Amino acid sequence: MNGFQSALHPAGPQALHIERLIWLFTGISAFVLLAVTVALLWAVFRRRERRDLAAEPRPPELRERRLGRVVGAAVALTVVLLFVLLTASFATDRRLLDLEGREQLTVHVIGHQWWWEIRYAHGEPARRVITANELHIPVGVPVRIELTSPDVIHSFWVPNLHGKQDLIPGSSNAITIEADRPGTYRGQCAEFCGLQHAFMAFLVVAEPEETFDAWYERQLAPAREPGNDQARRGREVFLRSACVMCHRIRGTSASATYGPDLTHLKSRQILAAGAVPDTRGHLAAWIADPQGIKPGARMPITALPPPDFQALLAYLETLE
Amino acid sequence: MSASEASDLRDGPALDEAVTRARLEHTWRRPEGLWGWLVTVDHKEIGRRYIATALGFFALSGLLALTMRLQLALPESHLVGPDLYGQLFSMHGSAMMFLFAVPVMEAVAIYVVPLMCGTRNIAFPRLVAFSYWIYLCGGLFFFISFAGNTGADRGWFAYVPLSGPEYSPGKRVDTWAQMITFTEVAALAVSVALIVTILKQRAPGMSLDRMPLYLWAILVTSFMVLFAMPAVMLASSFLIMDRLIDTHFFNQAEGGSALLFQHLFWFFGHPEVYIIFIPALGFVSSIVATFARRPVFGHLPMVLALIATGILGFGLWVHHMFATGLPRLGNGFFTAASIMIAIPSGVQIFCWLATLWDGRPVFKTPLLYVLGFVFIFVLGGLTGVMVASVPLDLQVHDTYFVVAHFHYVLIGGAVFPLLGALHYHFPKITGRMPGERLGRLGFLLTFVGFNLAFFPMHILGLSGMPRRVYTYPSGLGWDGMNLLATIGAFTLAAGFLVFFLNLLLSLRRGAPAGDNPWGASTLEWATSSPPPVHAFAHVPLVRSREPLWEERESLPVVTGLRVDAREVLVTATVTAEPRVREPSPEPAIWPLLTALATTGLFIGSIYTPWAVVWGTVPVAVTLIGWFWPTKREQRKEKATEHAPGLAEAGA
Numbered sequence: 001m002n003g004f005q006s007a008l009h010p011a012g013p014q015a016l017h018i019e020r021l022i023w024l025f026t027g028i029s030a031f032v033l034l035a036v037t038v039a040l041l042w043a044v045f046r047r048r049e050r051r052d053l054a055a056e057p058r059p060p061e062l063r064e065r066r067l068g069r070v071v072g073a074a075v076a077l078t079v080v081l082l083f084v085l086l087t088a089s090f091a092t093d094r095r096l097l098d099l100e101g102r103e104q105l106t107v108h109v110i111g112h113q114w115w116w117e118i119r120y121a122h123g124e125p126a127r128r129v130i131t132a133n134e135l136h137i138p139v140g141v142p143v144r145i146e147l148t149s150p151d152v153i154h155s156f157w158v159p160n161l162h163g164k165q166d167l168i169p170g171s172s173n174a175i176t177i178e179a180d181r182p183g184t185y186r187g188q189c190a191e192f193c194g195l196q197h198a199f200m201a202f203l204v205v206a207e208p209e210e211t212f213d214a215w216y217e218r219q220l221a222p223a224r225e226p227g228n229d230q231a232r233r234g235r236e237v238f239l240r241s242a243c244v245m246c247h248r249i250r251g252t253s254a255s256a257t258y259g260p261d262l263t264h265l266k267s268r269q270i271l272a273a274g275a276v277p278d279t280r281g282h283l284a285a286w287i288a289d290p291q292g293i294k295p296g297a298r299m300p301i302t303a304l305p306p307p308d309f310q311a312l313l314a315y316l317e318t319l320e
Numbered sequence: 321m322s323a324s325e326a327s328d329l330r331d332g333p334a335l336d337e338a339v340t341r342a343r344l345e346h347t348w349r350r351p352e353g354l355w356g357w358l359v360t361v362d363h364k365e366i367g368r369r370y371i372a373t374a375l376g377f378f379a380l381s382g383l384l385a386l387t388m389r390l391q392l393a394l395p396e397s398h399l400v401g402p403d404l405y406g407q408l409f410s411m412h413g414s415a416m417m418f419l420f421a422v423p424v425m426e427a428v429a430i431y432v433v434p435l436m437c438g439t440r441n442i443a444f445p446r447l448v449a450f451s452y453w454i455y456l457c458g459g460l461f462f463f464i465s466f467a468g469n470t471g472a473d474r475g476w477f478a479y480v481p482l483s484g485p486e487y488s489p490g491k492r493v494d495t496w497a498q499m500i501t502f503t504e505v506a507a508l509a510v511s512v513a514l515i516v517t518i519l520k521q522r523a524p525g526m527s528l529d530r531m532p533l534y535l536w537a538i539l540v541t542s543f544m545v546l547f548a549m550p551a552v553m554l555a556s557s558f559l560i561m562d563r564l565i566d567t568h569f570f571n572q573a574e575g576g577s578a579l580l581f582q583h584l585f586w587f588f589g590h591p592e593v594y595i596i597f598i599p600a601l602g603f604v605s606s607i608v609a610t611f612a613r614r615p616v617f618g619h620l621p622m623v624l625a626l627i628a629t630g631i632l633g634f635g636l637w638v639h640h641m642f643a644t645g646l647p648r649l650g651n652g653f654f655t656a657a658s659i660m661i662a663i664p665s666g667v668q669i670f671c672w673l674a675t676l677w678d679g680r681p682v683f684k685t686p687l688l689y690v691l692g693f694v695f696i697f698v699l700g701g702l703t704g705v706m707v708a709s710v711p712l713d714l715q716v717h718d719t720y721f722v723v724a725h726f727h728y729v730l731i732g733g734a735v736f737p738l739l740g741a742l743h744y745h746f747p748k749i750t751g752r753m754p755g756e757r758l759g760r761l762g763f764l765l766t767f768v769g770f771n772l773a774f775f776p777m778h779i780l781g782l783s784g785m786p787r788r789v790y791t792y793p794s795g796l797g798w799d800g801m802n803l804l805a806t807i808g809a810f811t812l813a814a815g816f817l818v819f820f821l822n823l824l825l826s827l828r829r830g831a832p833a834g835d836n837p838w839g840a841s842t843l844e845w846a847t848s849s850p851p852p853v854h855a856f857a858h859v860p861l862v863r864s865r866e867p868l869w870e871e872r873e874s875l876p877v878v879t880g881l882r883v884d885a886r887e888v889l890v891t892a893t894v895t896a897e898p899r900v901r902e903p904s905p906e907p908a909i910w911p912l913l914t915a916l917a918t919t920g921l922f923i924g925s926i927y928t929p930w931a932v933v934w935g936t937v938p939v940a941v942t943l944i945g946w947f948w949p950t951k952r953e954q955r956k957e958k959a960t961e962h963a964p965g966l967a968e969a970g971a
Contacts, residue, residue, distance in 0.1 A: 005784035005796055007715040018711045022782070025712060029702035036669065036698045040691065043677035053613075053682055053839040067617055067678060071670045078666040082659050082705070089655055089709035093648070096711055113487075152482040153578065155643060155718065159784045163714020166644045168579065169481055170572025173645035186796070190643075190718040190786045192475050194482060195402045198789035274793070295402055 005186035007159040011206065012179045014096055014162040021092045028081055096162075099176045103144035107135065111147070111154030111167040111189065114196035114297065115260055115273040120216070121146075129219040130248075132260030133202045134268045135187075138212040142178045152194065158187035158204050166191055179206030188274070195296030201274025215267075222251030223263050226318050234315025237308045242300065249319065259299065265319040272297065284313055331858055332879035341857050343883040348440070348853040350907045359907040361445035362853055366452050367431025368749060371742075373452075374424035375820070377459055381415040384408045386813055389773075393806035395794035405790035406473040407492075411466050413476030414496060417592065418503040419459045421734060422545075425599035426510045428741060429538045431749065433514055435844035435851060436535055438523030438860040440881075440888050441904045443516035444509075446911045446946065451509035453915030458502020461923060465495040472496035475788065477589070478559065480570040480581045485563045494563060494926040497556040501922055504553045511542035518542075519893050523843060524878050525862035526896045532842050532865070533616060536623050537602025540630040544595050547634065552588035555581055565929050579644060586637035593729065594633035598626060600734040601668060603741035604690050608672050610744070610840040611687040612679025615866055618671040625664035632661045642713045651710050658708030665701055669694065684838070685759035689740030692767045696732025700725060703778065718788075721781025727774045739766070739819055746823055747837045751849045752830030758822035765815030772808025776801040841866035846875055859889050862896070910946035917942045 003009035010016040106121040120129040137143045147156050149167035156175065157164035160183075165175040179185070189200035207215070226232045238244065239254060246259035254262075268278050275294045276282040285292070288309070290299035304312065331340045350356040350365075360366065388408050391400040400408065434442045442448055465471055470491045474483040483493045518539045522531065558569040559581065568574035570581050609616045616622060638646060638654040672694070681687060703725040707713045716722060739762075746754045780801045785792060792798055836845035845868055847856050858877035864870040878898065881887045886904040891897060917938035924931025 003783075003797065007782050007784060015715075018715050021709065021712055022706075022715070025702075025706045025709065029699075029706070032702060033695075033699055036673070037695055039673050040676070040694050043673050044681045044683075044691065046677070048680050053611075053684075053837075063678065064617070067674045071618060071621075071667075071674050074670045075663070075667055079663060082662055085705060085709070086656060086659050089659075089711060090652060092709075092711040093652070152487050153479055157786070159715060163711065164643045164717060165714075168644060170578065171645070186784075188784070188786055192479070192482070192718075192788040194487065195406065197786075198402065198791055 003160075004184070005159055005188065009160055011160040011181055011183055011185060012162065012177060013099070014177060015160055017092050017095045018163060021088060024088055025085060028085060032078075032081065099142040099178055103142045103176055105137070105141060106144045106146060107137075108146045108148070109135070109156060109167075111149040111151075111156070111193070111200075113151050113194050114189070114200040114294075116200070116202045117260070118202075127220060129216060130261045131219060131264065131268070133270060133273050134205060135202060136205045136207065136212055136215050137177070137179060138209040139179050139182050139206050141209070142176050145175050145177060147173045147175065153191050154189045154193050154200065155191035156187065157190040158185050160185040161204065164190045177204075179204070182206050182208060184269075186274070196273075196275075196294055199273055199275040199294055201270070203269055203274075218267065219264055223249050223319055224251075226315055228314075230311050230314045231318050232315075233308075234311035234313065237304065237312045238315060241304065241312075242302055246299075262316070262319060265316055267320050272299075280313060280317060283316060284309075287312070329882060329884045330880050331883050335883065337857070340883055341852070344854040344857060345852060347882075347884055347886060350853075356907070358912055359909050361441070361449050361905055361907050361911075363430050363434050363442035363445055363448060364749075364851060364853075364855075366445070366448055367427055367429075370427030370430055370452050370455070371424060373456055373459065374420050374427050377415055377419040377463075378424070380463060381412050381420060382813060382816065384412040384415075386809060388412065389806040389809040391790065392792075392802050394803070395792055395799050397791055400790065402790045403473070407466060407471040409788055410472040410475050410478075410496070411462075414472050414499065415459075415462065416730075417476055417596075418500060419455075419462065421596040421730065422507055422592070423455055423503070424738060425541070425596060425734070426507065426514070428603075428738070428745070429514055429541075429599060430510060432745060432844055433517055433535065433538055434521070435748075435847065435855060436532060436842050437517060437521050438526065438843040438846070438856060438862070439517065439521040440855045440859075441886070442513050443521055443888075444513045444905075446905050446908055447509045448513045450911035450915050451506040451513075453912050454502055454509070454918060455506035457915060457919040458499050458506065458922075461502070461919070462495060462499040465491075470495050472499070477585055479585075480559065480562070480578050481572070483559060484570060485566075488563075491926060494560055497560040497563075498922050498926055500552060500556040502919075504549045504556075505918070507545050508549055511545040514538055514542045515546075520890050521888055522891055522896045523860045523862050524889065524891055524896055524898050526843075526891075528894050528896075530862055530865045530896075533605035533619070533622055533626070534599075534602035534842070536626050537598050537605070540626045541595050541598045544591050544598070544630050544633065548588045548591035548595065551584050552592075555584035555588070558584075560925075564926070579641075582641055582644065583637070586640045587634070589640065590637040591633045593726070594629055596730060596734045598629060600693075600737035600741075601626065603737040603744075604672065604693060606840070606842065607686045607690050607737070607740050607744055608675050609866075610838050611682050611684060611690075612676050613682065613839075614675060614679040615841070615869075616671060617674040617678065618667075619865065621667050622671055625667040628664040629661060632657060632664070636661065636708075639708055639713065642710050643717050648710075655708050655710055659705055662701060662705055665697075669698060685754070685756060685763060686740040686744040688760065688763045689736045689743070692763065693732055693736040693740070696728055696736060696767075696770065700728025700732050704729060716781050718786055719781035720777040720785045720787060723787055724774045724777035724781060727770075727777075731770055731774070736766070739763075742823065743819075744838065745844075746826065747830075747833030748844055748849050748851070750827055750830070751833050752826050752828075753833050753837060754826040754830060755822050758818055758825070762815050762819035762822055765818055766812055767815075769808050769811030769813070769815050773805050773812050774808070776804045776808075780805075836868065841869040843867060908946065910942055914939065914942040914946055 010019045108119040110117040116133050118131050118135050122128045147165055147167040149169045154167040155164045161177045161179055165173050183206055185204045187202050187204055189197055226235055244254040244256060246256050248255045248257055248261045250263040271278045271282055271286055272294050287302055290297050350360045391397050430448060473492050478496055481487055518535050561567040562570055568576045570576045570578055572578055605616050635657040639658045642651055707725060743754050743759055780798055783797055785798050833849040835848055843860055846860055858879055861876040861878050881889060887901050888904045889898055890900040890902045892899055921931055921935030921939055924935050
């Protein structure tokens, strides 16, 4: 899975521009470091008549002028190299703006302690998808991500696609990303935001336009009616327990927005913003003991009798 | 006047040499025992204490770092939970920056600067004593709070709103903010004393153009402290006011600004790096000159580079904020400024290389640390150019790449020269030579361990590992590098251990040092090792940039300072011509008492705003005691009056 969250494995034009810049800077830096190291070793190890502390310090002679020319040349070369780097940096910075204004899709990403709320913008309110911790985008389409935070500062970062942009309470930032090949890329909050900063991750799933459209349609649908008795019982358990205080499942009366929307919980690959994969076992553990999995998370323990617990799990498993 | 003239005793040909020394010894001596220890105003004693305390905090903060490295050695480790980890990295960063790096540089300066200036004591020695006590109290308070589970846990930067009243209830952030206040007061006090010592107490003849590079470095640093520290004091005071008395400086909902905190913090935070790093450049210049056996090449460009660094250092702070969504054009200017600061650094590196090339380098431990410094610092400087670029920084900001970068700059750029300087000044401070074999072993371990610990972090950062995470999932390709970094961290710690063990052993075993064991050129080596309480029996007269090389055996002196009262010679700022004989303060308990009263006020204010009101009473009382005029201290005379020796020196 190496390269799944890496600035050195670009999957979009933005990250590619930056990666090229990284290699340019690295190349020139390596050259300078090598040159200085060689000069240093030569300076101290070249052959000399005497080396001891009693040696009279030689007063500067005419040689100073020759030394001065060498030092001056080195400084001039430094200035030239720095100027090259500066120009390259500005050029890349401009290129990062190429996609701006050409976006065909806008997504509001809201950072919470410690998960990501994702709301697709659409002219019709009924066609706005709301999900969490998993951002789907069509390949080859510039997507505008609008970033806000209701609590503390977070930072949106998917290294395979672009650099980071902070989410600052009280103001809104935006970043444009584009993936030019399908794949799943991991992103993570990059600004320290409290106890679970380490597990405030999300996935970006880049897929061909048709696949994305199909996904979008599925996400728009309300939750499916449970198909068996156990799952129906599980829905009742959900609706009369503390779950409804924070979560929404469209198609039911649960409509709170404090926590992630669970309407299509099982269509996602991760739980608890990347703390665990979205499997039945991890889901059970997460509900039974959220603090054991993600200490400090806002999710409280929901104590349920075992049959209710099993029923709840069965219901949640139907939320595809 | 005749009565006073009769009692006045001055050094000079008229007074026997042995009597002079005995009298001076008597005059400058502090009382014996614990009382004397508490009241001392001798810069050498305070400097030693300051160095030892700073190294103590260095060790504590280092242990915190090792704990973090243990936790991160393996993915999904449960050694340390998120709450403790938050405290570990916050305490580590805050203590390293505020309780170790800045204070230790000032500590060495407190010891070395007056000797290098050729004066008998630092300017405002009571203020320096006060600074030490305040620093000690602040540092102890910070670590005791940690032991009591109220250690800082919002990073060394404590960004709002995370550190604000809503998201950080409890007292943890308040202890952080007040620790800042303590160290700021201490740093400002020392800076004032150092600036005045360097500008007004240089030996006669040491005009500005003959001033050693180390003194220039400390002068630039001290001015930077004066301009940078008030910004962070404002930030931490606003923060504590938001938290304790419901102001809204940083509350967006009430018209405050979260970004204001970042601007204030980094307007201090970036110069802070140079405040740590510029004194280290001074160490490097001293060591290079001594061990390459020739003056540093390009004295004038070196001085200009130091000053340029000091000024440019204030124009870079926004490169810590490129991801916050500031206007792009503005970011561009900060990129240019940040890249530009590489030029003065380059000038200095090239001048040292030229010095080493042209000289006859003698491989003693201090020089080894300087060679290590050049390699590590150049690498750290180059990654600094990388983070100055906006697009590049957007990828590496707040990742392990930045952790690698600033450890290269701070450990390579500052701690390596510091270790070299401690080894270099050890004979002067203790009178004993430090061991060479263990010294070299220590260097080898620190150099290898350092690169092993921090080089992999560059790759980790580019591979997407963010900073300040208490753990990470396996499968992201980070496991091996993290393990390597942990192994390196322990090797580095072993290196530090060997280094300090060597110094401790040499305290007893070391060969007697003599006045100038390294054959150095500056004035601190003109007196005995360790120096007597009065530092110099006669004030040296400087006639060149390298006084001990030009006039090795017969350093000329000026005479005419009193031997029966504490006096220092004040000279002209630029030309260093003798101007005034200034009384130097006697030992006093007031600095300690004032520091304790101030500590009470600072700590009390965390719990009740009324502490700021009532706490001023003891502070006022102790300050009145401190400044109560005594007859003796009102006397100030023109230097040349009744002192023919000084008149000759001026001519």
